[in-house]
Amino acid sequence: MPPIPPDGEGCVKWLVEMGADLGFHAEANYVSDDGSTADAAWVLNPGQRPIFTFTVEEADPMRLTSAALQWVGTSTEPRSWMHIGILLGGSVGGVSLPGLPERLRIYGGDEADRLEADLEGFTKEVIRLLAKYMKTAPSGGGLRGSIKALADSTLGWPRGQPDARIEKEATAIISEEGLYPFAAETSEDDEAPEITLAPSRKVVPLDIKSGEITFDGALMRLTEADAERLLLSSEHRNLPFTFRFSLPRSGGGASLGLWFDADKSNQPQALEFWALADAAEAAGTIGLLGPSGEVAAFTLV
Numbered sequence: 001m002p003p004i005p006p007d008g009e010g011c012v013k014w015l016v017e018m019g020a021d022l023g024f025h026a027e028a029n030y031v032s033d034d035g036s037t038a039d040a041a042w043v044l045n046p047g048q049r050p051i052f053t054f055t056v057e058e059a060d061p062m063r064l065t066s067a068a069l070q071w072v073g074t075s076t077e078p079r080s081w082m083h084i085g086i087l088l089g090g091s092v093g094g095v096s097l098p099g100l101p102e103r104l105r106i107y108g109g110d111e112a113d114r115l116e117a118d119l120e121g122f123t124k125e126v127i128r129l130l131a132k133y134m135k136t137a138p139s140g141g142g143l144r145g146s147i148k149a150l151a152d153s154t155l156g157w158p159r160g161q162p163d164a165r166i167e168k169e170a171t172a173i174i175s176e177e178g179l180y181p182f183a184a185e186t187s188e189d190d191e192a193p194e195i196t197l198a199p200s201r202k203v204v205p206l207d208i209k210s211g212e213i214t215f216d217g218a219l220m221r222l223t224e225a226d227a228e229r230l231l232l233s234s235e236h237r238n239l240p241f242t243f244r245f246s247l248p249r250s251g252g253g254a255s256l257g258l259w260f261d262a263d264k265s266n267q268p269q270a271l272e273f274w275a276l277a278d279a280a281e282a283a284g285t286i287g288l289l290g291p292s293g294e295v296a297a298f299t300l301v
Contacts, residue, residue, distance in 0.1 A: 004112040006088055008039070011056045015040040018116070022123050023147030024051070032079055036070045041080070044151040049266040051126055052119075053080040059089035064106070072104055074217030076239055081268040082122060086115065101216060123147065129274040130154075130267070134162065154267065161262035161270075166277055170298040172254035174247055178288070178295035182222040182232075197225045207289040208243060213279035215272060218243055228252070232288070240265035241273060245288065247296055254298060256286065
């Protein structure tokens with residue numbers, strides 16, 4: 001690829017050309033179905049949810065940040081798998097974006113070489129995760145050949161895509177304080193209120209973390225609770241993800257289930273799910289983090 005042009009229009013054209021060279025359907029001036037706009041997008045097939053989206057800004061880091069933030073979303077409903085902001089007019093070393101997920105990356109105009117290398121690396125990760133999900137080997141023909149093969153095999157998404165049911169036994173360390181958001185309401189007059197856990201329809205957003213991967217915004221309910229065991233579940237009729245965490249109240253083993261229903265999904269959701277499943281397999285641990293801190297830490301057995 002030629003060097004990245006220093007102007008916004010030229011950079012967008014460069015991104016579209018690079019995406020096409022890698023085998024994606026690449027387009028400029030992308031508008032999502034919820035009205036979010038991106039200067040460029042790379043999708044596997046026209047009309048599908050984008051894998052990569054891009055914001056290009058020539059000089060104003062605050063405007064770049066504002067435009068990029070609309071793409072953050074959550075792991076449950078990502079607008080794209082990864083959004084990349086590019087500030088052409090200099091370094092982003094002074095731009096502070098604390099607490100943002102890995103799917104939002106910001107590059108300065110002085111990082112052109114790293115940007116090109118990272119885009120190829122991110123593309124390799126897309127190929128690896130989708131090939132693992134679809135239980136196929138990456139195609140020959142380099143990155144372009146593999147992306148083209150994925151585009152062909154996902155043309156009718158979600159038609160023909162597999163569901164996933166990953167079940168694991170584990171040991172668990174539970175934080176009573178972390179479970180407070182699931183508890184029944186207690187009187188403010190109680191000097192030492194006891195936590196009362198009972199099944200309810202109360203929904204608590206939890207982050208599921210394994211290794212370097214965080215699946216944020218999983219909407220969990222306490223669906224079972226007795227003297228021996230708690231069950232946290234994220235069952236939701238409109239989402240492809242179901243996470244089930246069985247926690248022992250006193251001794252005994254824990255278990256977890258990571259389920260993915262293809263017919264409710266898009267490709268970014270499949271990538272989010274398999275990034276978590278792959279990280280859990282590699283690290284052997286999963287943590288649940290909630291509004292009151294850590295809920296539970298699992299070690300797979």
